[in-house]
Amino acid sequence: MADVATYMAALNKTYRSERGRKDMRDDFQRKLQLQQPVRGQSSQPPAKRPFQGPPKGPTPQGSHQQRPQGQQRPQQ
Template identity: 90%
Template sequence: MADVATYMAAVNRAYRSERGRKDMRDDFQRKRQMQQPVRGQSSQPPAKRPFQGPPKGPTP
């Protein structure tokens, strides 16, 4: 940004820079919304069942 000849060139460069940042932020938000779980689904893994011990009865 230090290599600017006129005030208008500085304004244009700043505008393009801010526009690029906004586009990146919007793209990030769009991708993040696409990755959110479908309604009714949890983002957490299913709960583990508690250990029940060895099966009872005769062993083969």
């Protein structure tokens, strides 16, 4: 903006600069509106459930029994 010879040239540069900023702001607002989720839909993925750990209580037959750490499975 420092290279202006006349007041009119400075005014024109300022106008073009402000117009460009307004156009960029309008484009940004338009893009935001396009990204808004449809009513009833969330823009975030569903939350993950926290890990609950293994079920407590007696183990049903046929499922794997837990071994203490350090013990190996018997060889067959």
